[in-house]
Amino acid sequence: MIANWINNAQYAQLQELWWFLCSVVGSLFLFLTFVQGGQTLLWQVAKTEEEKSLVINSLGRKWELTFTTLVLFGGALFAAFPKFYATSFGGAYWVWILILFSFIVQAVSYEYRKKPGNILGARVYEGFLFFNGSVGILLIGAAVGTFFTGSNFTLNEYNFVTWTSSLRGLEAAFSLFNLSVGLFLVFNARTLGALYLLNNIDFHGAGELEERLRTAVWTNFKLSLPFLGWVLIQILPMDGFGISDNGEIVRVTWKYLLNLVQVPALFLALVAGLALVVAGVLLTVRSRARCGIWSSGLGTVLFGLAVFGMAGFNNTAFYPSKVDLQSSLTIYNASSSIYTLQVMTWVALLIPFVLAYVAYVWWSMDSRKLRLDEVSGEGSAEVY
Amino acid sequence: MIENMDPTMVNWARAQFALTALYHWIFVPLTLGITWIIAFYHTIYVRTGSEEWKRLTKFWMKLFGINFAIGVATGIILEFEFGTNWSNYSWMVGDIFGAPLAIEGIVAFFLEATFFAVMFFGWNRVSKKFHLFSTWMVAIGSNMSAVWILVANAWMQYPTGQSFNPDTARFEMQNFADVVLSPVAVSKFTHTTSSSMLLASLFIISISCWYLLKGRHIQMAKRSILVASIFGLLASAMVGLTGDEAAFEVAQHQPMKLAAFEGLYHGEKNAGLVAFGVINPDKKVGDNQDPFHFEVRIPGLLTLLANRSLGTFVPGINDLVYGNKDEGIMGAAEKIKKGKVAIARLAEYKQAKKTGDAQGAAAALASFNENKPYLGYGFLNTPEEAVPPVATSFNAFHIMVVLGTLFPLVFIAFLYFSWKGTLLEQKWLQVLGLPMILLAFAAHMAGWIVAEVGRQPWTIQDLLPVTVARSNLTTGTVQTTFFMFAVLFTILLIAELSIMAKQISIGPEEG
Numbered sequence: 001m002i003a004n005w006i007n008n009a010q011y012a013q014l015q016e017l018w019w020f021l022c023s024v025v026g027s028l029f030l031f032l033t034f035v036q037g038g039q040t041l042l043w044q045v046a047k048t049e050e051e052k053s054l055v056i057n058s059l060g061r062k063w064e065l066t067f068t069t070l071v072l073f074g075g076a077l078f079a080a081f082p083k084f085y086a087t088s089f090g091g092a093y094w095v096w097i098l099i100l101f102s103f104i105v106q107a108v109s110y111e112y113r114k115k116p117g118n119i120l121g122a123r124v125y126e127g128f129l130f131f132n133g134s135v136g137i138l139l140i141g142a143a144v145g146t147f148f149t150g151s152n153f154t155l156n157e158y159n160f161v162t163w164t165s166s167l168r169g170l171e172a173a174f175s176l177f178n179l180s181v182g183l184f185l186v187f188n189a190r191t192l193g194a195l196y197l198l199n200n201i202d203f204h205g206a207g208e209l210e211e212r213l214r215t216a217v218w219t220n221f222k223l224s225l226p227f228l229g230w231v232l233i234q235i236l237p238m239d240g241f242g243i244s245d246n247g248e249i250v251r252v253t254w255k256y257l258l259n260l261v262q263v264p265a266l267f268l269a270l271v272a273g274l275a276l277v278v279a280g281v282l283l284t285v286r287s288r289a290r291c292g293i294w295s296s297g298l299g300t301v302l303f304g305l306a307v308f309g310m311a312g313f314n315n316t317a318f319y320p321s322k323v324d325l326q327s328s329l330t331i332y333n334a335s336s337s338i339y340t341l342q343v344m345t346w347v348a349l350l351i352p353f354v355l356a357y358v359a360y361v362w363w364s365m366d367s368r369k370l371r372l373d374e375v376s377g378e379g380s381a382e383v384y
Numbered sequence: 385m386i387e388n389m390d391p392t393m394v395n396w397a398r399a400q401f402a403l404t405a406l407y408h409w410i411f412v413p414l415t416l417g418i419t420w421i422i423a424f425y426h427t428i429y430v431r432t433g434s435e436e437w438k439r440l441t442k443f444w445m446k447l448f449g450i451n452f453a454i455g456v457a458t459g460i461i462l463e464f465e466f467g468t469n470w471s472n473y474s475w476m477v478g479d480i481f482g483a484p485l486a487i488e489g490i491v492a493f494f495l496e497a498t499f500f501a502v503m504f505f506g507w508n509r510v511s512k513k514f515h516l517f518s519t520w521m522v523a524i525g526s527n528m529s530a531v532w533i534l535v536a537n538a539w540m541q542y543p544t545g546q547s548f549n550p551d552t553a554r555f556e557m558q559n560f561a562d563v564v565l566s567p568v569a570v571s572k573f574t575h576t577t578s579s580s581m582l583l584a585s586l587f588i589i590s591i592s593c594w595y596l597l598k599g600r601h602i603q604m605a606k607r608s609i610l611v612a613s614i615f616g617l618l619a620s621a622m623v624g625l626t627g628d629e630a631a632f633e634v635a636q637h638q639p640m641k642l643a644a645f646e647g648l649y650h651g652e653k654n655a656g657l658v659a660f661g662v663i664n665p666d667k668k669v670g671d672n673q674d675p676f677h678f679e680v681r682i683p684g685l686l687t688l689l690a691n692r693s694l695g696t697f698v699p700g701i702n703d704l705v706y707g708n709k710d711e712g713i714m715g716a717a718e719k720i721k722k723g724k725v726a727i728a729r730l731a732e733y734k735q736a737k738k739t740g741d742a743q744g745a746a747a748a749l750a751s752f753n754e755n756k757p758y759l760g761y762g763f764l765n766t767p768e769e770a771v772p773p774v775a776t777s778f779n780a781f782h783i784m785v786v787l788g789t790l791f792p793l794v795f796i797a798f799l800y801f802s803w804k805g806t807l808l809e810q811k812w813l814q815v816l817g818l819p820m821i822l823l824a825f826a827a828h829m830a831g832w833i834v835a836e837v838g839r840q841p842w843t844i845q846d847l848l849p850v851t852v853a854r855s856n857l858t859t860g861t862v863q864t865t866f867f868m869f870a871v872l873f874t875i876l877l878i879a880e881l882s883i884m885a886k887q888i889s890i891g892p893e894e895g
Contacts, residue, residue, distance in 0.1 A: 061505055064497035067456065072489035074463055079486035082478020082554075089464060090471020090855035097865055100464050101872070107457035108876055111449055117886035119879040157734055158553040159475050162856050336479045337549070337556040347487050354494045361498050361518075364510050 006345050012332060014341040018080035019312045019331045021348055025073045027304025030185065031297045032066035035059050036133035037193030037220075039106075040186070042126060045194070045212040053114075053375040053383065054209065058200045059193075060110040060384040061365065065358065067103065079344055083334035084319050087161045091153045092146070092169025095139050102136030110384045137189050141182025142172040147311035148235060148256065149175055150322035164323050177234050180227040187224035188277070188300060191217055195284060195293035202369035214285060217292070221281045228274075235310075236260075241320035241328055249317050249328040259314045266309045273302030394851050396862040397469045402836070403866065404461050406829060407873045411455035411880075413828050416530055416577055417584025418448050419523035421615055426519045430512055440604050443892035444588065447884060449504060454880045458873060469862065473843055473853035480546050480557045481536055484564075488532035495525030530580075531573055538569035541835070542637040543844050548756055550733055550749060555847070568637060571629040578622035579831065582791060583824040585616030589798060591888055593817035596808065601891050606807060613798040620792035627788065628689065634838075635690035635698070638845060641838035643701045644774045645781035646686055647675050651700035651708065656681030657689060658782065665775040669701055669768050701774070705767045716767035723762025726755035760847040772840040780833035787827035794820060 009017075038059045046052040078085040089096050105128035112118045113125035151172070152165040165171045172178045194216040203210040240255020252258070260267040276299025284292035312318035312331050319329035335341065375383050422444050429437035463485060467474050474481075502510060502518035510518070539545075545562030546555045557563065589612050592605035635642045642648075647663050648655060661679030690698045697711050707715025729752035736744035764770060798817070801807040807814075839845060843853040 061501045064456070064500060067460070068489065068493045068497040071460060071463060071493060072486070074467075075482070075486040075489040078463075078467070078474065078478055079482030082482050083475055085467045085478060085482070086471040086475035089467025090469075090474065090857075093468055093855070093857060093861065096464060096468055097868075100461055101868070103460055104457045104872065107460070108453045108879070111453035112879055112883060115450070115883045115886070116890075117879075117882040119875070119882050160472050160856065161475075168857075168861070336482065337552075339560075340479050340483055340557045343557070343560045344483055344486060347483075347490060350490055354490060358494060358498050361502055364514070365502060365506065368509065 002349070006342055009342070009345075011338045011341075014338060014345060015080075015331045015335045016313065017345065018076075018335065018341055019308070019318070021351075022073065022076050022080060023305050023308035023312070024301075025069060025076055026308055027301045029066065029069045029073055030188075030304040031192070031300045032062070032069050033137055033185065033189040034192035034196040034293065034297070035063045035066045036106075036137050037186075037189030037191065038197055039129035039133035039193070040190055041193050041197075041213075041216055042129065045197075045209060045216055047208070047212075050372055050376050051206055051209045054201050054206060054370060054372060055197060056110065056113065056384050057375045058197055058370050061370075062196075063106065063110055067107065070103065080336055080341065081329075081331065081334045082336055083155075083159060084329050086159070087153060087155065087329060087334075088143075088151075088319065091161045091163040092143065092151060092172065093163070094167065095143055095169035095172055098170075099136055099139050099143070102132040102139075106132035106136070114384060133189065133193075134186060137186045138179075138182035139173065141185035142175075142178040143169075144185075144307065145175065145178030145181035146172045147308075147318050147320075148238065148240070149177055150241065150320040150328075152323050153321050153327060154324040155321075155327040177231065180230045180234075184224050184227035184231060187220045187227065190220040191224060191277075191281065192293065192296055192300065194220065195280060195296055198284060199290050199293045200366060200370055202371045205372045214288070217281055218285045221278075241317035241325070243315040243317060243330055243332070249320070249325045249330070251325070255316065256310050259310045259316060260306075263309065263314050266306050266313070269302045269309065270306035273299045273304075273306060275299065276302065391851070393857060393859040393862055394854050396859055396866055397854050397857075398850060400469060400862060400866045400869065401465060403870055403873070404458065404465060405836070406832065407877065408455065408458040408462055409828060409832055410825065410877065411451050411458060412530075413576075413580035413583045414451050414587055415448065415455050415526055416580035417582070417619075418444065418451075418587065419519075419526050420581060421584055421588065421612065422448060423516075423519045423523045424611060424615075426516055430516045436603065436607075439892045440607060443604070444608070445504065446887055447591075450880060450883050450887065452500070454876055457876065461869065468865075469855050469857070470843070470853045471855040473848065476554045476848060476853070477543075477546075477844060479554060480539060480543075480563060483557070483560070484532040484536040484539075488529050492525050492529035492532060495521050496529065499525065527577055530577055534572045534576055535564055535566075535569045537835075538566055538572045539563055540842075540844050541572075541839060542566055542568040542633070543847055548759065548847075550730055550752060551737075553730070553734075555844075567629075568633045571626055571633050575623065575626035575630045575831075578619045578626055579788075579828065581619035582616055582623055583821070583828060585612040585619060585795070586791065586820040586824040588612035589616070589794075589817050590819070590821040593814040594888070595891070596814045597811070597818075602808070604892055606802065609798055609807065610802045613795045613802065617792060617795040617799065620788075620795060623788055624792075627785075631689050632692060638839060639699050640701065640704050640770060641772065641777070641834075642690060643699060643704060644772045644777040644838050645834055647679075647774060647778045648686070648698065648700040649675050649702050651698055651703040651711065651713075653687065653695055653697050654684040655686040655690075655698040656683045657685035658778075661778075661782070663775045663778045667774070669705055669771050669774075675774075701771055705770060716761065716764070716770040719758045719761040719770075720764050720767060722755045722758040723760060723764070725762070726752055726759045727762040729755065757846070760842065760844070760849055763849045763852050764841065769841055772838050777834055777838040780830040780837065784827050784830040784834060787823050787830075791820075791824070791827075 038055065042052060042055055046055045109125040109128045113122050152163060154162050154164065194213045198213050236257040237254055238256055239251045239253055242250055242252035242255050244250045260270065277296045280292035280296025280299060283289040283295060317328035317330045321327040422441060425437060425441040425444065429441050499518040499521035502515065503522050506515045506518060544566050545557060545559040547558050549556045588608050592608045595601045595605040646658060659680045659682050662677040664673055664675055664677055667673045667675045684694055687694060687696055687698050699713055703711065703713050705716050707713055707718060729748045733745050733748035733752055736748055797813055801810050801813060841849045843850050
């Protein structure tokens with residue numbers, strides 16, 4: 001049945017499937033940015049070396065998962081929507097280079113921070129982690145914001161990109177809307193980070209850390225709200241970029257609100273997502289639960305799906321050009337050939353299997369919480 | 385329009401890719417190879433329950449972890465650099481090239497990332513068997529990722545299973561199996577992974593020799609050497625076999641590269657292989673200088689290597705640049721002419737489509753299709769541009785081959801004295817073993833220089849020159865990021881080496 005569907009699917013169906021799959025990977029990445037959020041909390045919540053060790057080692061068992069999801073997000077976009085990959089990475093050069101830079105320095109920091117002979121000292125590696133969790137996530141948010149506000153590029157008849165702003169993508173961070181998306185993601189990541197740590201650590205002997213983490217959940221959640229509010233207030237009445245019946249890109253009033261109304265699944269994902277994020281926070285703050293990460297995490301995934309869906313589905317140009325409307329990218333004009341999408345769909349059948357073993361390993365490694373005696377003193381040989 | 389760009393910018397972008405790729409390759413082969421050896425050590429520990437083997441496994445695992453982190457750090461930039469610095473390339477071949485990268489993520493990176501945490505932190509958290517399983521999964525995951533990135537690289541060397549679509553102005557995939565199972569991909573993967581295992585074996589031998597010379601951790605060092613020598617010797621045999629296959633594939637699909645790394649200007653039947661030679665770096669194609677200051681050739685061996693039968697013709701650089709009618713070889717000059725026709729017809733086709741001139745479009749398309757195989761040559765200006773840097777290719781190839789011949793002898797010596805039980809007395813061998821890891825790295829770097837410098841000026845062999853593959857960036861921008869990465873990677877490399885040295889000097893017990 002699946003083979004039949006893949007072989008007989010219409011080009012547009014496969015393009016939509018792949019936008020959905022990329023959205024799933026992107027949304028899972030947003031959930032997994034609890035690692036980045038946790039990195040920026042380090043100084044605030046961990047006052048002693050032991051507490052720092054607990055936080056770093058708890059995050060350190062997950063950082064590669066986040067990193068890999070980002071790499072897959074890039075790879076999936078390259079394979080399924082190569083025109084987006086070429087246009088955005090080659091065009092909005094500096095924004096991507098800085099994001100990459102922040103992930104390069106993250107990748108060594110867990111392993112090298114405490115190792116003797118690390119040249120730079122623990123503080124510098126902690127600084128790298130903070131940079132990754134703050135600037136890195138802020139810029140990713142700003143880049144996502146351009147799905148709605150548009151970018152400065154033109155494509156010629158051979159689809160080669162010319163960027164018309166000399167800031168090469170950094171101009172995205174100077175838009176209040178894009179900046180708000182970025183700051184929302186930063187504070188949401190911090191909220192998720194605190195929720196994850198509350199779930200992952202055994203707080204015997206580290207009770208103060210637990211209290212600081214609970215406070216951090218509440219504070220960062222509150223700080224995320226104005227930015228979320230601003231994004232929602234702006235996005236709903238915004239002039240969006242639609243595809244007309246003859247395939248031209250046109251400005252459409254209330255486009256993103258229309259997308260929510262015309263595609264109820266997106267509306268449901270948005271509302272349910274936000275509700276679950278709030279529920280996770282309230283469970284943690286009011287009922288002193290430790291499972292808030294699952295609710296807020298799932299909420300973040302649903303929120304991400306709604307955002308990516310609003311950008312790309314319902315005849316919307318997901319990577320619009322502000323300077324030349326007809327250069328804008330849609331999931332229909334930016335995708336790979338039908339053959340490549342079919343091949344990729346076969347491979348995508350492995351995704352549930354991958355998710356299953358990731359979940360199994362997560363469960364079997366974390367069923368016992370991380371204890372203080374595991375990261376300090378005797379028997380702490382294998383730690384970050 | 386498709387046009388050639390400022391050569392300075394292209395060369396900085398080239399330099400940046402070379403920098404990031406070579407830095408990445410300092411760490412990757414060790415990861416690829418040592419995971420198998422660690423999995424083997426770990427298996428012995430689980431089967432015997434011996435604390436000594438556990439300590440040994442943990443020690444090599446620790447060094448692996450230090451190396452792995454920086455491998456990941458230098459790897460992410462490579463994936464995205466295709467987009468940032470080579471965006472025309474990303475568009476023109478993304479339909480084919482993107483798939484292996486995405487598949488690499490799905491089937492390989494998650495295996496590595498997920499089980500890496502279990503391998504390191506699972507000692508008291510999961511069952512012994514699941515822990516061992518995880519170590520094997522890291523080895524399999526790492527090497528699976530090599531499969532896919534090498535499939536992608538092999539496709540650039542031998543672009544099979546695709547065709548150019550004039551409407552989208554890009555190459556599109558026609559046959560996935562052709563891309564994945566191309567003989568170039570198979571030989572590239574087997575040669576790369578076996579030589580990585582060889583490098584990892586020498587890494588273990590070099591460090592163990594240091595312990596023997598210092599008189600520390602004697603038991604662990606001896607055991608490590610024994611296993612590493614067996615692995616290394618087997619790997620050497622594979623490296624030899626797959627290297628022969630790789631050279632054969634180059635001869636079939638990239639004759640210019642073969643001619644360059646042998647410094648062969650005039651093609652001949654029963655061409656000899658240079659056993660030893662000093663190449664003349666000032667020699668240019670078309671001039672009368674002797675290509676070599678001095679050379680010793682083994683008669684007939686190059687023909688045998690390239691064509692697997694004696695008496696056949698191996699084309700030289702001059703044949704490929706200026707053509708050779710007797711052997712039926714079309715020269716680059718003629719290919720350039722045809723390529724320029726293809727580019728012009730493509731533009732005419734696009735224009736005719738725009739104006740709705742169906743007849744004109746069909747005529748232009750027919751002529752385009754005729755000249756399509758030479759499309760890439762249309763972007764070159766002179767036939768001499770089709771020649772890669774000969775001296776660099778020659779030197780890199782010969783350094784690789786000489787070192788590849790030396791390594792099995794080293795493994796045999798270590799095995800022999802391990803077997804006789806007199807390894808401890810052989811100080812000379814321990815001293816000889818010390819620098820072996822550096823030589824292994826030299827061989828690896830040389831191998832990639834042959835593969836990548838030897839295929840210049842092409843990003844995609846015969847179809848897309850590097851000058852067209854670039855992004856639309858200023859030279860200053862690329863220079864800035866070049867130095868950003870050069871400085872960052874150098875600092876991280878120094879930190880890595882310093883941490884590694886410290887851990888080695890701490891040794892297995894206390895670490």
